[in-house]
Amino acid sequence: MMGSPLTLTVAFQIGPVAITTPVLATWAIMVVLAVGSCLLTRHMSLHPSTRQAALEVVVEAIEAQIRDTMRVEPAPYVPLIGTLFLFIFAANWSSLVPGVEPPTAHLETDAALALIVFFAVIWFGVRSRGLRGYFATFAEPSILMVPLNIVETMTRTFSLVVRLFGNVMSGVFVVGIVLSLVGLLVPVPLMALDLLTGAVQAYIFSVLAMVFIAGVLGEPKPEKEK
Template structure:
């Protein structure tokens, strides 16, 4: 039984002398999620930018999307303390991609892209790149680099290692949580093919929402830290959510 999108080959492209390029479900399902987000966003904003009577009244779809956006803005404001508009495109995209990927994993035959370590590593690398970009934009190059030498210059190697290790932890965290649910469901489908898998699929929906929230908030915590904020309260909040305390 194939339970990871990397192990499922959707189709192969012949490359002549270079051989054959196998396209796994990870790539195909990632593009499907991207298409869902683009089409859904387009539907939600259809004709809303037209003034006068040509503008379409607020639909339930658009109201729902605006509620999600306002929720993301509120979380960014709570963690970063600044203008959420600066971080909304990146944090919002990260959250929505993870959320839709996790929720679509309950569709029969669809393997969530976030169940692939390559996808979660790519998301974590995006965070790794975004942190210094926002940090330099807020504090300048020297101001951002100075934080690696605090409290003493001897701590610089350890601070760099900490930056890299939390990126790895971010990738493994999302991958492990998504894959663990997939493995459990696959095992129970072989043992008890009716009742328990349904309950675990519902639990998987809840877990997918929580994990999307966590990866987005952690990304904002890292960015806020690079910008000179104090994200300790947000990290404690995430820890309480994960441990159920």
């Protein structure tokens, strides 16, 4: 029986640091993703196997999505966007494992993800425009817009947190409530819906991260002809 997503369960202590269940689940997801990546990319060749071809399709789909959304060459952004999507997707779908609560159902994980996007936006903006150019974007289209733009930067990051947290947490809540009220198989459609919601939320979070990063980049470079 899962606990409330609004409360954190401490699994164990490492000195003064309390290791909570979302951290443990995240570690498990990290191990699965890292080990899986190692295994899948061990024997890469120019003549791909079915497994390698599927992997390349996933990566190329991420590249295509970045290229379509940001209108830039996707190479510098693939690790960040790809990691965000894969981690959120894996975290949301970890609810399939009995007894595991998705880490994204807790506010700290979503805040960590949003915090990374927040700093990534600053990093790519400064790298693209320079420090002065990046801060100049806050004065666009008018210097009067600086307070509003600063607030927008904060609020959109906060909206990332709330959107992901609200959707996943509500799904967990609904499934938990239904499961506590009715039989074993009744929550199954709700769980399927929860999985769909998790996949969509992973996609939305990634796309929003791309949009935020693209918003601070310089003039969009012309797309190279394929």
